[in-house]
Amino acid sequence: MKLTVVGGGSTYTPELIDGFARLRDTLPVEELVLVDPAAERLELVGGLARRIFARQGHPGRIVTTSDLDAGVEGADAVLLQLRVGGQAAREQDETWPLECGCVGQETTGAGGLAKALRTVPVVLDIAERVRRANPDAWIIDFTNPVGIVTRALLQAGHKAVGLCNVAIGFQRKFAGLLGVSPADVHLDHVGLNHLTWETGVRLGGPTGENVLPRLLAEHGDTVAADLRLPLSLVERLGVVPSYYLRYFYAHDEVVRELRTKPSRAAEVAEMERRLLTMYGDPALDEKPELLAKRGGAYYSEAAVDLAAALLAGGGSPYQVVNTYNRGTLPFLPDDAVIEVQAAVGAKGPAPLPVPAVDPLYAGLMANVTAYEDLALDAALRGGRERVFRALLAHPLVGQYDRADALTDQLIAHNREHLAWA
Known part of the structure; x- marks a missing residue:
């Protein structure tokens, strides 16, 4: 089996490599290709990747290349984890929206739209080259904004599935609080990428006992603290929103916070400098502890699980993925991309039935889906x-004067990445 990681020079990659090494019985990778145009970074990451495989006794071969076409040739699956414009573009996404009184964030609001506009054309070009190299290859997208990018891929006819680590993070957290194995925790996870709610926490599978009320009664303080939302709100909702919902439920509070502290992009950029220095140490043969603070927790487990289900007849029977709605949520169009539990196999994901969704959440999903329609059209x-139009439709913007100002800012800060600007 051959897998290719586009964006293989990312500081995330050793997390992924560690998962491939540990879980080699679940996903027997014979050749792993890391593709990245940044040759110096790629050399550092590739060297550490080979040492991790060697330390854990993995027999697979790791290849590094800046040649995309060579890297995807014959690949059974291609994982996308790229960031067009790098951390410098992310820094802009997180700062200029604040000038207009809106959240500055790389995956939602005006910053998320900027990222989508930069990213979608690049991803579609990569996907076409993957299709020419191997039309049967699966594309696993971890590139944000995952929902919009995955929808672009699916609309273009690619074999694509979107992946996010929010659900697996909740699964691991809840399992620890409940004192059970993560494999025993099944989430009733519903929404769009970065706009999701855990409406049930079941033990043993989709029909198991729902222990969410007990979880909130016994551990509500811990859950609310992780979300940085008041416990009283979580109790009133009776569900667990993803931490991205704080941008919606406490928008003005978040804007005030973001205006008074360094951007997350600046923190990550400094962390990346330290990580790359560590990766260059020939004695390092495991992922460093600092990587856990970089983000993407449990990404490797989720990626291995999904690839194994698509390619090797293994993996968990049910996984949270981003895929076409196709009637799963009747209040959304069939071609909307939703993030839900699905049965995953060689033919791709089949979403599980979802109980009726409370209008409090369905309304916001419908609003953001409309924004994503317009965002993809703009991309x-x-x-x-x-x-x-996309900015005016977004619930975190929604006012014509703000949308006008944000449009000018977005174009000014992203002109080099927009062929039409």
């Missing part, structure tokens, strides 16, 4: 008016 066709 594919360009033009100032399409960018404005």
Whole structure:
């Protein structure tokens, strides 16, 4: 089996490599190719990757290349984890929206739209080259904004599944609080990427006992603290929103916070400098502890699980993925991309039935789905008016004067990445 990681020079990659090494019985990888245009970073990450495989006795071969076409040739699956514009673009996404009184964040709001506009054309070009190299290859997208990027891939006819680590993070957290194995925890996870709620926590599978009320009664303080939301709100909701919902439920509070502290991008950039120095140490043969603070916790387990289900007849029987709605949530279009539990096999994901969704959550999902429609249209066709319409539709913007100002800012800060600007 051959897997290719596009964006293989990312500081995330050793987390992924560690998972491939530990879980080699679940996913027997014979060749792993890391593709990245940043040759110096790729050399550092590739060296550490080979040492991790060697330490754990993995027999697979790790190849590094800056040649995308060579890297995807014959691949059974291609994992996308790229960041167009790097941390410098992320820094901008997190700062200029604040000037207009809006959240600055790399995956939602105006910053998330900027990332989508930069990313979708690049990902579609990569996907076409993957299809030419091997039309049967699966594309596993971890590139944000995952929902919009995955929808672009699916609309273009690619064999694609979107992946996020929010659900597996909750699964691991809840398992620890309940004192059970993560494999015993099944989440009733519903929503869009980075706009999700855990409406049930079941033991043993989709029909198991729902212990969410007990979880909140016994550990509500811990859950609320992790979300940085009041316990009283979590109790009133009776569900566990993802931490991204704080941008919606406490928008103005978040804006005030973001204006008074360094951006997350600046923190990550410094962390990356330290990590790359560590990766260059020939004695290092395991992922460093600092990597846990970089983000993407449990990404490797989720990626291995998904790839194993798609390619090797293994993996967990049910996994949270991003895929076409196709009637799963009747209040959304069939071609909306939703994030739910699905049965995953060689033919791809099949979403499990979802009970009726409370209008409190369904309404916000429908609003953000409409925004994603317009965002994808802007990413594919360009033009100032399409960018404005997407921003006006986003619930974190929603006012014409803000949308106008944000449109000008977005274009000014991203002109080099927008072919139409």
